[in-house]
Amino acid sequence: MTATATAVTDEGGFVEALRAHSRRYHDQHPFHVRMNAGELSRRQIRGWVANRFYYQENIPRKDAAILSNCPDPEVRRRWIRRILDHDGTAAGEGGIEAWLRLAEAAGLTRAEVLDHRHLVPGVRFAVDAYVNFARTRPWVEAVASSLTEMFAPDLMAARLAGFERWYPWIAPEGLAYFRARLEQAPRDCEHALEVVTAHCVSAESRARAVDALSFKCDVLWSLMDAVDQAYPE
Amino acid sequence: MTATATAVTDEGGFVEALRAHSRRYHDQHPFHVRMNAGELSRRQIRGWVANRFYYQENIPRKDAAILSNCPDPEVRRRWIRRILDHDGTAAGEGGIEAWLRLAEAAGLTRAEVLDHRHLVPGVRFAVDAYVNFARTRPWVEAVASSLTEMFAPDLMAARLAGFERWYPWIAPEGLAYFRARLEQAPRDCEHALEVVTAHCVSAESRARAVDALSFKCDVLWSLMDAVDQAYPE
Numbered sequence: 059m060t061a062t063a064t065a066v067t068d069e070g071g072f073v074e075a076l077r078a079h080s081r082r083y084h085d086q087h088p089f090h091v092r093m094n095a096g097e098l099s100r101r102q103i104r105g106w107v108a109n110r111f112y113y114q115e116n117i118p119r120k121d122a123a124i125l126s127n128c129p130d131p132e133v134r135r136r137w138i139r140r141i142l143d144h145d146g147t148a149a150g151e152g153g154i155e156a157w158l159r160l161a162e163a164a165g166l167t168r169a170e171v172l173d174h175r176h177l178v179p180g181v182r183f184a185v186d187a188y189v190n191f192a193r194t195r196p197w198v199e200a201v202a203s204s205l206t207e208m209f210a211p212d213l214m215a216a217r218l219a220g221f222e223r224w225y226p227w228i229a230p231e232g233l234a235y236f237r238a239r240l241e242q243a244p245r246d247c248e249h250a251l252e253v254v255t256a257h258c259v260s261a262e263s264r265a266r267a268v269d270a271l272s273f274k275c276d277v278l279w280s281l282m283d284a285v286d287q288a289y290p291e
Numbered sequence: 292m293t294a295t296a297t298a299v300t301d302e303g304g305f306v307e308a309l310r311a312h313s314r315r316y317h318d319q320h321p322f323h324v325r326m327n328a329g330e331l332s333r334r335q336i337r338g339w340v341a342n343r344f345y346y347q348e349n350i351p352r353k354d355a356a357i358l359s360n361c362p363d364p365e366v367r368r369r370w371i372r373r374i375l376d377h378d379g380t381a382a383g384e385g386g387i388e389a390w391l392r393l394a395e396a397a398g399l400t401r402a403e404v405l406d407h408r409h410l411v412p413g414v415r416f417a418v419d420a421y422v423n424f425a426r427t428r429p430w431v432e433a434v435a436s437s438l439t440e441m442f443a444p445d446l447m448a449a450r451l452a453g454f455e456r457w458y459p460w461i462a463p464e465g466l467a468y469f470r471a472r473l474e475q476a477p478r479d480c481e482h483a484l485e486v487v488t489a490h491c492v493s494a495e496s497r498a499r500a501v502d503a504l505s506f507k508c509d510v511l512w513s514l515m516d517a518v519d520q521a522y523p524e
Contacts, residue, residue, distance in 0.1 A: 115364075118367060119360070122355045122367075123356075125358070126359055134351060134374070135382075145367050145368050
């Protein structure tokens with residue numbers, strides 16, 4: 059999808075063009091489809107959890123890059139919430155910690171997740187590309203790239219149901235991260251959409267926002283590709 | 292002072308080498324000396340307040356750059372406090388707002404401070420250099436550059452006394468920023484010093500930390516130079 063093809067002149071069409079990217083969201087990836095259908099082995103689940111951790115631990119750094127590039131204190135005051143959500147305000151809290159508990163519930167040790175021994179190059183490249191995007195691109199584009207959160211609640215609800223049904227060997231407490239995101243993602247996404255629609259009023263800037271979201275879909279898809287390759291049936 | 296000259300092998304000597312930079316802190320600048328001695332005109336005070344605002348409004352962006360570069364969630368959890376202090380957690384709060392109130396108390400309008408009409412190039416260059424340093428250098432060096440806070444409480448106490456004595460036309464409420472920093476700077480500086488002494492254990496890394504602090508002294512001094520030039524007697 060090119061910038062020209064997605065250029066839109068009204069806000070409704072713009073939001074529509076953004077939402078259309080749900081078709082390219084990583085919940086459609088064969089590996090994710092198999093995950094939610096209960097077809098993954100313990101080894102595959104662990105491989106995904108350990109690799110996805112690299113994404114999780116980089117989220118606050120991506121969001122801090124957006125903060126650093128954003129000149130508007132009002133936007134920063136809301137955006138900083140994301141960093142607090144992931145890092146927590148004390149040791150043992152926050153989304154990164156919750157993901158480590160998921161890893162433990164799935165039978166991994168903290169150490170083997172934290173030291174990246176399972177991290178495959180394609181996952182590292184995709185995540186680094188995302189952080190780099192947030193650091194180097196105009197901050198509104200970086201905000202637009204976060205709009206995959208529009209599609210996250212559906213994915214989280216399906217994933218939660220899938221894990222509870224198919225992978226009962228993972229203790230329910232391990233799924234707390236997914237539950238938290240069910241509430242956080244809609245709040246975060248509402249703010250991001252407000253920012254993007256307020257700042258992107260020209261056809262050109264709207265096209266760039268759509269491209270940023272497309273890029274983010276590529277990041278998540280590429281991450282899934284790399285895990286799929288590294289942990290075959 | 293070169294990196295080689297400041298290389299130190301024990302932690303005490305390292306902290307000593309850092310503290311020695313108090314001699315190069317901007318409170319020694321002729322313009323600042325005249326400020327505290329009550330020798331500045333209203334026009335000069337306003338010029339300094341309006342220009343220094345550019346530094347104030349960029350502090351959260353500098354600190355977010357450090358957050359973005361820092362891989363340690365524990366450090367981030369404490370560092371983020373600085374951003375919350377400056378941006379506040381709601382409109383009308385925080386250090387940037389407090390500086391705007393100082394500007395109003397000094398007879399400037401918010402609009403003329405926010406639109407940078409008084410901002411002189413040398414101040415912009417110095418502040419941008421500081422933000423750029425935090426974005427591009429290793430995060431521990433960026434933390435070390437913040438250590439001018441070791442010298443801030445003495446400056447703030449002297450400045451507060453000077454303003455109350457010599458510039459009674461500035462309403463006391465306008466000085467709230469200085470009062471807040473009297474408490475925040477020692478807490479911030481204690482954390483930064485902890486981080487720097489924990490991470491800089493080689494002579495080389497200690498020399499780089501001292502250089503970073505030296506760079507920051509240059510930033511503040513250069514800012515003062517530019518204001519001094521723009522607002523002569």
